[in-house]
Amino acid sequence: MGKDIIKQWGFPLDNIFLAAGPCSAESEQQVLETAHALTEKGVGFFRAGIWKPRTRPGSFEGVGLKGLAWMDRARSETGLKIGTEVAEPSHVEACLEYGLDVLWVGARTTTNPFSVQAIADALRGTDVPVFVKNPMSADTGLWVGAIERLANAGLTKLGAIHRGVSSALEMRYRNAPAWKMPIELMRLMPEVPIICDPSHICGKASLIATIAQEAMDLLFDGLMVEVHPDPPSALSDAAQQLTPAQFVSMVADLELPHEQSNSATFLNRMSELREDVDELDSNILELLGKRMDIVREMGRLKTEQNVSTLQPHRWQEIVQDRVNKGIGLDLSEDFVLQVMQSIHEEAIRQQEADRVEGAG
Incomplete structure (x- = not known):
């Protein structure tokens, strides 16, 4: 276009x-x-x-x-x-x-x-x-x-x-x-x-x-x-x-690829693989939702005991462990780090939001 x-x-x-x-x-x-x-x-x-x-x-x-x-x-x-x-x-x-x-x-x-x-x-x-x-x-x-x-x-x-x-x-x-x-x-x-x-x-x-x-x-x-x-x-x-x-x-x-192929075999197989990807993405989101449920419970415990939202030593342990596991799954270190940073930022946001709401 x-x-x-x-x-x-x-x-x-x-x-x-x-x-x-x-x-x-x-x-x-x-x-x-x-x-x-x-x-x-x-x-x-x-x-x-x-x-x-x-x-x-x-x-x-x-x-x-x-x-x-x-x-x-x-x-x-x-x-x-x-x-x-x-x-x-x-x-x-x-x-x-x-x-x-x-x-x-x-x-x-x-x-x-x-x-x-x-x-x-x-x-x-x-x-x-x-x-x-x-x-x-x-x-x-x-x-x-x-x-x-x-x-x-x-x-x-x-x-x-x-x-x-x-x-x-x-x-x-x-x-x-x-x-x-x-x-x-x-x-x-x-x-x-x-x-x-x-x-x-x-x-x-x-x-x-x-x-x-x-x-x-x-x-x-x-x-x-x-x-x-x-x-x-x-x-x-x-x-x-x-x-x-x-x-x-x-x-x-330069090789100029096409966005689509007219091959029926290609289209059928791609459709199957995309269905698999859609299902896995749905599972990932459900797991992330469950993770945040746990994170919010952790946040409530921290608030009750006046413990800081950020736990630097625990975060360092998580990063090292997840990066090593990701590398073992043929995932790049940068990718795993970006994913975990995004999850951690959301976890901090969720806990802080609950802390503020509880204080109000």
Whole structure:
């Protein structure tokens, strides 16, 4: 559905929606060379950063307005549609003046509702397609809210871009993939097309193909990939940019799964397995309900004896025991820990609610 919507916006589309181009517009020659290399490669629009919000001052922060003129020329010469990131009303005004075909709101901007509202107000009365990147934190509500602010301003061509979230943990990727965020967005806003930005998730060109395939396996509507004619010389995010040839090769190797199969054998077996899953889920919920009955009784005993709701040593014992049991059942440590943390939070909530009600 999402890809069909994007096609209705006037973007060329084959099997997958693609946005590609350099992290930053650095020179007219670089912009034109990249755009020509991407012509007739199935690219929906040519992307390039004009204003770059850097973490610290003194680094390359984009070329500014002259970059829009370079992109406009690239559009004239190649026929590619063009798009860039906007972070404030003055950016919007400049892009509208040059007639950019698509805009997107960056992760740093999505984090600030005041900034998103200012952009929405600047776009009021237009109908340019606008994509919204997820915020840098794992806050789906901020992401949804940003899209809603643009919709409330009268914009109808709205999409989302998933670029992962920041994490203080050492990991393989630059940003944690955090797939549960886009999956939840798909549930909350099924009419909004969503594309993946594997470049910012990975931070390394060698990892991009893997994340791009994962996005396809999760039924994303497309990809936004950073492509540079000479990545080592790039003025921003050099490590995560592909060459045009690498980009074309990666796209050609992508496998695009279907949401359903017409095989009767497949459908019948899936129906049986889903019934089993439904029954098990029902059993799990009933067991959780019984667990909370016990938790509330424990809470009443704690209240009578003026014992704290939180029992740190007992919680430590539970975590260690359940994680070990989960690993023995081929469940990941992270998964078991998340499940137990959620159960523990609900147990604390139930006991505190009874304590407050009893005090009242």
